[in-house]
Amino acid sequence: MKNLLSFLTLILLTFVPAHPQIDVSYSKPEELEVKILEKLFQDILGKERVRVFVIGDKKEHYRRGIEDYSDNLHLVTNCGGADIVLLAGQISSIPEDCLKKPLFSTRRENISKFRGCLGAFYWKKGRPNIVLIKERLEERGIKMPKEYRRYIESEGRATELRRGFRI
Template sequence: MKSLILILSIISSLFSSSQYTFLVNEYDKEIELEAKIIAKIAKSSLNEDIRLFIPNITNMEKRVYSKYFLLTKTCENSNFVFVKNNKEDINSCSQKNKLFFTNNYKKLLSNRKYFGAFFWNKSRPNIVFIKARLTKEHIKLPKDYDQFVEDFDER
């Protein structure tokens, strides 16, 4: 009887651990989708090979993003900077010859350095570009992106 209980306990624990693996895979899929969208935006925004810098990038993000980009360890060596929800801002990084993108809508609205944002809202992906900033940075996006361009009065 004890051995039967032991066997059932082991089988039960195996099934519960697969549930956690499922959650990790879902998170991995979300990062994969994010990386694909950022890759498409970056390639549409720049007419050169993309050298991406993400401050405080995690190992999982490195693994996923490296499929689509050449990742740089410093902002200075990049031409596209994707600032995720980190508290520190990257003011030390020169804006010269770089495009700045974020995943924080409030940061997009409050800091003119960013020309656009990709963020999740109610489990849906959202993309926003600021028209005046696109013009300032001489970014010509394909017509596919017109629906994501917003014309804010930035006085």
């Protein structure tokens, strides 16, 4: 008992921190979600201001988010005027003129469904993930900054993962 107490006291003493500073700021997940999309689109397209066309069954959620939290993403009402198309949630078909544009999805499944989909920002196993497809970026001559290295996968691996048999 005595030993235990002295052990706990020892721990208590070692807990005194060197820099007692704390940045008390509380970010909203909805805001961060848009910030991530904003950064991704800016880095994919290499430009500051990006025009986005949103389609899919979750489009309302993402449109609202972009309107509320992003200064650099601008919503457009058709593919013609868009720099990138965001496939938000489930989607069965895409208007013909959108297929020429870079696509980006919030579901991993859309990567194998749409050839023009460069990547996805999606949830899996309770964690947010980003994946970018190497070949598809190269096709469009996109070179991503180094910080994205860990998120870039080759096309073969991405479809293998989708089937879930990679052991």
